[in-house]
Amino acid sequence: MLLKQGYNFIFVCLETSHKTLYEWLEFLERNGEVITVEKKQWDGRKNLIYRYRYASRVPLKDRDSSLEANWCEVTVINEKTQKIIYRNSWITNHKITENNIEEIVKAGRSRWKVENEGNNVLKNHGYNLEHNFGHGQNHLCELLLSLNLLSFLFHTVLDLVNYTYQKIRELLVTRTSFFNDIRTLLKFLWFKDWSDLFSFILSEYVPFKKVNSS
Incomplete structure (x- = not known):
């Protein structure tokens, strides 16, 4: 529906709801076609490792006419404890590269920024x-x-x-x-x-x- 209206998209993509896509990702990873990029960032208290993974043109469903999308994932890790702080994944029609993966992930996560700083404030903080x-x-x-x-x-x-x-x-x-x-x-x-x-x-x-x- 979005594509018919001329819109782009970045949607959360979980394994529980997109089994076919993740089966393809397993195949692509075995063949070295899932790319991993790591970046370190200091959040003011600790060093964080941002581990990005992405793959291109992955089918959403198990049929020939299935829409293909580009997939990406971020895992945020405390460098000292190696504890996973955050993990999520998305699909998008934007082309994903090493240069724009961070920006795409930030855009995907901004949905929760809207939820927390908009709707939550209106419901629970005085309005x-x-x-x-x-x-x-x-x-x-x-x-x-x-x-x-x-x-x-x-x-x-x-x-x-x-x-x-x-x-x-x-x-x-x-x-x-x-x-x-x-x-x-x-x-x-x-x-x-x-x-x-x-x-x-x-x-x-x-x-x-x-x-x-x-």
């Missing part, structure tokens, strides 16, 4: 987005969804371009604390506008300090 709000008979749930998305959009823009908002988020690091503190202030105090509210937070904020009970 209270639900699959179905369950309000109203006609369009109220769509309205609430739109307001959630608009607020997330504007907060993202402010985080990029607005100095005052950036300073507020430095003080109230998580979105949950940001929403909770603003909710508490608005419950007990009146502010003429958002600028007035933010100025109050910046001027009155006192960082919490742990008291040593000993």
Whole structure:
């Protein structure tokens, strides 16, 4: 369907769901046609080994008319302990080479970046987005969804371009604390506008300090 619309693709490809493809990969590996590339990277605490493997024009199904795709895999290993930290594989219609394998893998992994930094934030970190709000008979749930998305959009823009908002988020690091503190202030105090509210937070904020009970 994607190809008919003129799109490219990078899809997760697991052995449990693509048995024919992995049977072909076993054959190609025995014949030296699965290429391996290794790169090392320091993540700030430890050295990681990124082991990339890829092969070209592998059939997805066991029939002559099957679509062929290019396959790649990454395994991330702690160099010191040799423990596998992450492993995943994908299929794509992009040509895979030693020069672009890292970029293709990053694109494949970005799906989870969207999931974790987008949907998860909306559901669990202050916006209270639900699959179905369950309000109203006609369009109220769509309205609430739109307001959630608009607020997330504007907060993202402010985080990029607005100095005052950036300073507020430095003080109230998580979105949950940001929403909770603003909710508490608005419950007990009146502010003429958002600028007035933010100025109050910046001027009155006192960082919490742990008291040593000993």
